[in-house]
Amino acid sequence: MSENTNQKTTNEMSHKPDGTAKHIFAFIVMIALTAAAFYLVATDVVPENMILPLILVFAVIQVFLQLFTFMHLNQKGSAFYTIFMIAGIVIAVVSALGILLM
Amino acid sequence: MASHIHPNDRPKQPGHLETATFEGKNKVLGFWLFLGAETVLFACLFGTYLALRNANMGGPTTQQLYDLKLVGLATFFLLTSSLTSVLAMNAMNRLKQGAMQFWLGVTVLLGLAFLILEIYEFVHYVHEGHTFTSSAFGSSFYALVGTHGAHVTFGLAWIMTLMIQTARRGLTYEMAPKLFVSSLYWHFIDVVWVFIFTLVYLLGKVG
């Protein structure tokens, strides 16, 4: 076990840390999506029944950016984090919709 | 399991320090699992709020109440703090303790600004007659947004605690996963806020 751990340690040490530039780019996209959502609601550029789907899509894109860039879910060795996060999201959506619609 | 690394050692090479030790791996995994549970917890609060948001019992409605400018500003603070938190982690993995402490400090300040805005907002609403006990809408609003606010408060206390520890002990193998996990928590708070401003405030304005 100990050898195993050591080996993995050196392996991971060779990975380069993530680039700051990528994170700043993701941040700019998030700010833009947020601004767009606020803008859609504050003005009448799109019909009212289209606003909710659009701002929901913006929110989901933002969340994926958070998860996969800021929270490093794109890295190797995060399969279990992703599985449990997806399971959590599925159950969360089912529960919230269940409470809301029934 | 006797790793050759002592938790008090300082890493020499840059890399993913948070999972460099066995304890670190466990900690990060355990925390992701916890975030999965938190997702369901917030989903239940969202469901409750959305089901009850029109039950204002003659009090102010969502359209009358919410102020997009204030919420926009709060959102900007929290989103930016998420970026500074990830910058702190980048600094950590490059072994730059000073830069990390700086970015963590900025994160805390932005978080505090967000919290102050939220408290101001709540006080304002109470004066408008929108309270925790006035209607089911009020109860569910404060339960959802308040739980998020409590998470922000806890996160701030947590990050500050870790800043003190890092200042005392330096950037050790023990500290790295603790710092990383607190940063995950902070990003998660931001994820929840994205849905709060979308489904509570923006949807409240749309009707």
Next chain:
Amino acid sequence: MGTLLVVLVLALFLAAILTGGYNKDFLERVRHSKVWDWLTTVDHKKIGIMYFMSGFFFLLIGGLEAVFMRLQLIVPNNDLFTGDTFNKLLTMHGTTMIFLAAMPMIFGIINVVMPLQIGARDVAFPFLNSLGFWAFFFGGLLLNLSWIFGGAPNAGWTSYPSLALMGFNPGPGIDYYVLGLQISGIGSLMSGINFLATIINMRTPGMTFLRMPMFTWTSFVTSALLLFAMPPLTVGLLLLMFDRVFGSAFFDPALGGSPVIWQHLFWIFGHPEVYIVILPAFGIMSEVISTFSKKRLFGYTSMVFATVVIGFLGFMVWVHHMFTVGLGPMSNSIFAVATMAIGVPTGIKVFNWLFTMWGGELHFKTPMLWAVGFIPTFVMGGVTGVMLAVPPADFQYHDSYFVVAHFHYVLVGGTVFALFAGAYYWWPKMFGKLLDDRLGKWHFWLFFIGYHLTFFPQHFLGLFGMPRRVFTYQAGYGLESLNMLSSIGAVGMVLGTIIFTINVIKTARSKELAPADPWDGRTLEWSVPSPVPEYNFAQLPLVRGYDAFWIEKQAGNKGMAPAEPLGPIHMPSPSYIPVIMSLGLFIAGYGFVAHAIPVAVIGIAVVFISMFVRSFQQDFGYHIEPEEIVGSAKAKEVKA
């Protein structure tokens, strides 16, 4: 207020002792006492034993409550426990059995056995493990203190509003329910995270996912269910607490609230909860049947698949508890289909057990008797479950004794039978001694016959129109003889449980030690001595396939091949913080129950201060040196 003062003084006194402000010598003696050792232990085996034993204690309390109810119902128009007293009994019986007996006993067995089965030295988070236990313990204590201080909860284990709201239920009973479950629920969530991280990260070399024993697999899925099912309960209880203590309006229709939201939150938790307590039972049965049939488990892969599918579907069926609420034919139909679908993976399991026994070399030791008794019993519970899943029929069965019979067939015939089987099977690993087989057989037959005599007639009572949760019935409706039979059956279950208790005491007193592998076992836990040394494995074992230990035995090897050289073993240090933190939760809970917010704030402060102290503690554990390990092994040989 008086009781509050007593609690406060006690807490201060404890704090004084623990901080050494009382007497230094005394503190030293306390530090070296057995009690202190158990209070502060982070050893998964000791925590498992504490879980199992306190769960068994609560099982006895819950059983006593059930006996009182059967005494009341033995004849029509009885007046032994009427009205509110009966409501309290039925509420506390259900709540205690699910949250304080079944779950902790399962956690106990998982804690002891699962790390051994995957070849780990400990769980991933030993500190969290201890915290989880103490949170459960103090939560259970708080809930049961309600009998003494101010009255037990009386709104059923589901505690639906509006009945559970302040207007209809002004006593402190429901507050005890809310806070007690909230605190023990926090513990359950922690245990879930801990078990998951252990199984994912701590498997020994060669122990791939598809070589894990079935009990470990079911523990894994159960832990995942805990992870996602506890939060809805947390939210539900929190909102109910707000409604009762702070006057909010979540469930109060007068202020726009909706009682149905509680039902959703409760059952989004409640249905997965059913699988939380039954899946590990399936796991225990798989191990027992395979071992005592001397055969590899039939259809292992399909068993794993079925477990995962049941876990997933468990979240998609909660509305079948709410068919009569009036959610509409669409919702009811969807959830009816999903519910019936669960019958398929469950059927796969039943057939796999039968085929494992088919052609096997069967040994009817006590654990196997429970397993064989379990199969038909559980199938009957499953069949009535499918009957209940049909919405139009459910309108007839709803809230009748038919439902009571159904869930006792799955919960007692499934979970409790499995817990007894597991107790007889793994007792040597927990305590180093074998339970008496002859007494075990008496236990089984008395309990098994008594059990069927109690619950089988209840199907018919339900069909004849007897409603559940009602404290009496009238003569002349054809309910007398079946109720009488049912109450007589309860005597058999009581006698069986008494024999089990005698068996436990007798075994504890006996000097006869169990061998390492008394059943000719197949999995890794049988490759280590009984009782298990604190470091579990002197050298981590190398696993070459499913039924790892059996493979080595078949190949003529004496034990597992080591996966590492003998070296110092890292152990976590014991900690007193979990007890203090849970005590803080307990004080906070009591504060909310008494509607004394300052006390609650003090309790919460204790929790946060403990967290802060823990965060600053630099505690890297200690090492056991190889000489010590070899030395203790030699000493054992000399003794033998």
